[in-house]
Amino acid sequence: MMTARLCAITLLLSALLAGWTLPTIAAPVIVNDVTQINPIPVEEIAVPKTVDEVRELVRSHRGPISIGGGHFSMGGQTASEHTLHLDMRSLNRIVALSPETKTITVEAGITWRAIQEAIDRHNLSLKIMQSYSNFTVGGSLSVNVHGRYMGQGPLIGSVKAIKVVLADGDLVIATPTERPELFFGCIGGYGGLGVIVEATLDLADNVKVERTVRTMPVGDYTDFFVNTIKPSPTAIFHNGDIYPPAYDRVTAITWSATDKPVTVEDRLMPIQQSYWFDQLSYLWLSEFPFGKQFREYVIDPLRLRGDAVVWRNYEASYDVHQLEPRSRDTSTYVLEEYFVPISRFNDFVPKMADIFTRYHANIINVSIRHAVPDRGSIMAWAREEVFAFVVYYKQGTAPHDKTTVGIWTRELIDAVLSVGGTYYLPYQLHATEEQFHRAYPRATEFFALKQQVDPDNRFRNKLWDKYYHPPVRPAAAAPSSPDSAPTDQDVKKNFRP
Ligand SMILES: Cc1cc2nc3c(=O)[nH]c(=O)nc-3n(C[C@H](O)[C@H](O)[C@H](O)COP(=O)(O)OP(=O)(O)OC[C@H]3O[C@@H](n4cnc5c(N)ncnc54)[C@H](O)[C@@H]3O)c2cc1C
Secondary structure, eight states: OHHHHHHHHHHHHHHHHTTOOOOOOOOOEEEOOTTSOOOEEESEEEOOOSHHHHHHHHHHOOSOEEEESSOOOSSSTTOOTTOEEEEGGGOOOEEEEETTTTEEEEETTOBHHHHHHHHGGGTEEESSOOSBSOSBHHHHHHHTOOOSBTTOOSGGGGEEEEEEEOTTSOEEEEOSSSSHHHHHHHTTSTTSSOEEEEEEEEEEEOOEEEEEEEEEEGGGHHHHIIIIITTOSSEEEEEEEEOTTTOOEEEEEEEEEOOSOOSSOOSSOOOOSOOHHHHHHHHHHHHSTTHHHHIIIIIHHHHTOSOOEEEHHHHTOBOGGGGOOSOOSSEEEEEEEEEEEGGGHHHHHHHHHHHHHHTTOEEEEEEEEEEOOOSSOTTOSOSSSEEEEEEEEEEEOSHHHHHHHHHHHHHHHHHHHHTTOEEOSSSOOOOOHHHHHHHOTTHHHHHHHHHHHOTTOOBOOHHHHHHOOOSSOOGGGOOOOOOOOOOHHHHHHHOOO
């Protein structure tokens, strides 16, 4: 044994002395998302810095391609096996800013925060974005995101034009009237049709906003919203938080334009080195007995007491790191979202509450927002005026935890479909194909367009691997088949709520 080892060491040393290079085992290149539960090995990661580099990469690479922005989507929407992954975050310049016309043209890898830092000095604000500012413009367009803005809906409502690199490397401009199929397909198209490299967006004035807070029974919320918030000419941001575990009370928070002096001097939310207090609060809320009641009856009343007047840009510049736990090894925070026609709010809430309660889902918050109908994107989630239910929850990372979340998520999707609503696609891919097509009835039109502009199915990720089935798939680079998971019925047999 000893002699064999010595021999091996001697061989190794003589090989090194003779200048031989030893074969190396390359570590797999992994793309993951913020939840850390979707590691996907890819062939290579490229970081283009110019539009021409994107075009060259698309032209010269022969295999499939996946695209990532901030990687905050939560179900593998940014990657697929065997792909060249384009990390877009270095394509991040401001191309043009016109304070006169209140428009900005940016490269797609820029974050909202970087735009805010540039436009704030002109006292301008983004017209539509999410609640947090770390996301990239390309990722946000591809999801067609929304925020808490009153009178606005999906992001597409603020887009004048996009530039897209197609599967053959061509660069095209798409607007509602020029190549409209690409405009309405790429926005909300999850990188399935091409790489968005540039976008021109509408801006708004950066006004001061004043907070008002009202807590009420959940059954009163729709009337309150329709009679008080919707007609308000000054309401800028609005959301309602439904409190778990009872789901019977809402705290409605509205920020309205005002001339009053600010109570916070910062124009943008300062980026902190540590968010230990927020981390501790979320830990308490999600793990400790009565943590959720403590939030409802102690933390929130304290947090929301008194006058608050801030700049619009301040309220639009939250940092997602505020939500980041110390570790995501055994549990992780995740989002889901459901869209409900506003007249069906009171039908959906008890169905949702029943599902969360039966499965002991560890729900941290359900935030309600409002959206006006989409301008016409093919994969629209707001096909009429809707309330969005943004569900923030904590789950374990073990296989049985994932399975359980899959079961209650599919029940929730059925519940939202039963009230004429739909669910959101940037989160975990639990929906069956049948649910996906019921929720997105124009998906077949999107797939037909994909076949036309991306006939070799070059633009891939786990979302499209699951629901898009191209007629001819190149055998060498075919997407992996979905896991052969047990059916819901199998698992339900063993599940004791
Ligand atoms: C804490 C948190 C809060 C959130 N809040 C909201 C909210 O308030 N409202 C809301 O609507 N959503 C919200 N989301 C969801 C989030 O908006 C989306 O996941 C969004 O896509 C994130 O942007 P990103 O840059 O991380 O995109 P990524 O996750 O990197 O990408 C998303 C999709 O876009 C594609 N893509 C990325 N860049 C390009 C490009 N340049 N060209 C073509 N395709 C591209 C990717 O392939 C992928 O399919 C939230 C998510 C988190 C984690």
